[in-house]
Amino acid sequence: MAEADRITIEGGFAGFSLMIEAGRGVADAALAMLKGLAPAVSGDVVCLAGPGKNGGDALVAAEFLRRAGWPVVVRQLGDPLSSGGDVAEAFRFYRGRSEPITSDLPQRVTLFIDGLFGAGLSRPIQGELAEIVEAVNKSSARILAIDLPSGICGRTGAVLGTAVKADRTVTFFRGKPGHLLDPGRSHCGVLDIVQIGIEDTVLQTIRPTCFRNGPALWNDVRRRPQASGHKYDRGHAVVFSGPAARTGAARLSASAALRAGAGLVTMFSPPSALLVNASHLTAIMLKRCEGAEDLFEHLKDDRLNAFVLGPGFGVGKAARQYAELVLGAGRLLVLDADGLTSFADDPNRLFAASRNGDREPRPRLVLTPHMGEFARLFPDLAEDTTLSKLEKTKHASERSGAIVVLKGADTVIASPDGRAAINDTGTPWLATAGTGDVLTGILAAQLAQRTPAFEAACMSVWMHSRAAELFGPGLIAEDLPGQLPTVLTELERLAT
Ligand SMILES: NC(=O)C1=CN([C@@H]2O[C@H](COP(=O)(O)OP(=O)(O)OC[C@H]3O[C@@H](n4cnc5c(N)ncnc54)[C@H](OP(=O)(O)O)[C@@H]3O)[C@@H](O)[C@H]2O)[C@@H](O)CC1
Numbered sequence: 001m002a003e004a005d006r007i008t009i010e011g012g013f014a015g016f017s018l019m020i021e022a023g024r025g026v027a028d029a030a031l032a033m034l035k036g037l038a039p040a041v042s043g044d045v046v047c048l049a050g051p052g053k054n055g056g057d058a059l060v061a062a063e064f065l066r067r068a069g070w071p072v073v074v075r076q077l078g079d080p081l082s083s084g085g086d087v088a089e090a091f092r093f094y095r096g097r098s099e100p101i102t103s104d105l106p107q108r109v110t111l112f113i114d115g116l117f118g119a120g121l122s123r124p125i126q127g128e129l130a131e132i133v134e135a136v137n138k139s140s141a142r143i144l145a146i147d148l149p150s151g152i153c154g155r156t157g158a159v160l161g162t163a164v165k166a167d168r169t170v171t172f173f174r175g176k177p178g179h180l181l182d183p184g185r186s187h188c189g190v191l192d193i194v195q196i197g198i199e200d201t202v203l204q205t206i207r208p209t210c211f212r213n214g215p216a217l218w219n220d221v222r223r224r225p226q227a228s229g230h231k232y233d234r235g236h237a238v239v240f241s242g243p244a245a246r247t248g249a250a251r252l253s254a255s256a257a258l259r260a261g262a263g264l265v266t267m268f269s270p271p272s273a274l275l276v277n278a279s280h281l282t283a284i285m286l287k288r289c290e291g292a293e294d295l296f297e298h299l300k301d302d303r304l305n306a307f308v309l310g311p312g313f314g315v316g317k318a319a320r321q322y323a324e325l326v327l328g329a330g331r332l333l334v335l336d337a338d339g340l341t342s343f344a345d346d347p348n349r350l351f352a353a354s355r356n357g358d359r360e361p362r363p364r365l366v367l368t369p370h371m372g373e374f375a376r377l378f379p380d381l382a383e384d385t386t387l388s389k390l391e392k393t394k395h396a397s398e399r400s401g402a403i404v405v406l407k408g409a410d411t412v413i414a415s416p417d418g419r420a421a422i423n424d425t426g427t428p429w430l431a432t433a434g435t436g437d438v439l440t441g442i443l444a445a446q447l448a449q450r451t452p453a454f455e456a457a458c459m460s461v462w463m464h465s466r467a468a469e470l471f472g473p474g475l476i477a478e479d480l481p482g483q484l485p486t487v488l489t490e491l492e493r494l495a496t
């Protein structure tokens, strides 16, 4: 944002004009929240203005709201005139009441506008300021945050000390990681992104590498069946089954792979589980696979192009051998669950297989850990409290040479080339047994169709979340594949 700001001002746009537009955007959002209420009978609109430009935005918004007829009170932290520059100008722009801030807040408040700290938050909120934030959070008034809820770090989404819990947050030009990463995301409430005069062309100079996950990022590279094509054009995905008593996870994965667009799906099953699997499978094919030699033979069929290893598979030597064989044969691999844990004692062995002696121009391995599994492969990154979830995932991807999908309510997807995406869709109902297995199948389908691995991972995470949103409450993992046709139809509509 600092760079976007700098380029815009260098181009002849006055810094205070940006602040006016920011303040106007905040005032518009406030008016939308106040809609239906009468200024004469409502409580005050209380604008909390901090010492920096976040406070400047609050002062500008306060003036626009005052002009719209609302009873506005500014509670000011620090001396805006001594701050100079745009902040002093904003203070002169505001023609209403202003008092120094204390924890003794006004009693009749309809709306708090939080302009204490934004991008310039540099340390935890403590002492009387923390009491003020707590009092604002406890009040029954609604809360609108400017740029970021005060106390939320824009880089990491972490709470520094304490943080405002807003109903709505207005930010400028583009969202920041702290808006999408937990706990920042839940402190923002509804997120509005308003344009304040910064041209999109600044992005050509800034070249951002971090994105909010959504169809705009990948829908145009998504592979889809062609009228003249046949099933092998859509790839042949393989899912490794676990032993007889643990086959369900692999079947969830396989059925998701077929629904998500793989041309063919085969389960490789140990002999003990063949009968169980055979009694459940119809369109999905079944092959016996017992040990490395068997797999080596199967891999001679080079139409088998994308593999899933991990769901229900069991931890141990077989998982390590299979993963290495698949990667060594130049195939794409989604490694999940037990597949990840199998490398806990020697993660470098996995990373070496992933890089395959640096002969691979593009990543062929996708890791889909939750935080617990991530900590087994990347213990130092997991423990490092200075790193955000975004940074942890990016470092892990760079180290492993793999696409890393670090799951959670705020799933992060990172590529060794430095790109990353944060997913902020989905529902809490996704936190149920087996949904991760379904994700591996959706991913295998995209890889089988030869979508580049980073985009494949991003779109799979999004489709998985969207399927859950469409089903709604009461979701179990088995319900997800059945929603995929609707998700695909939606994506088709967006593409045309
Ligand atoms: N970029 C753009 O394009 C545009 C940006 N705009 C706006 O600018 C905002 C960024 O402004 P900003 O850089 O002045 O920082 P801001 O968040 O106001 O705070 C800095 C002040 O807070 C203080 N302080 C920090 N932490 C503290 C703590 N825990 N407890 C106590 N004090 C603490 C810190 O003190 P210091 O660290 O210097 O001692 C300093 O005085 C951005 O969020 C957006 O709203 C818009 O106007 C439109 C265009």
Ligand SMILES: [K+]
Pocket (backbone or CB within 6 Å): 054, 114, 115, 116, 117, 118, 145, 146, 147, 148, 149, 150
């Ligand atoms: K704020």
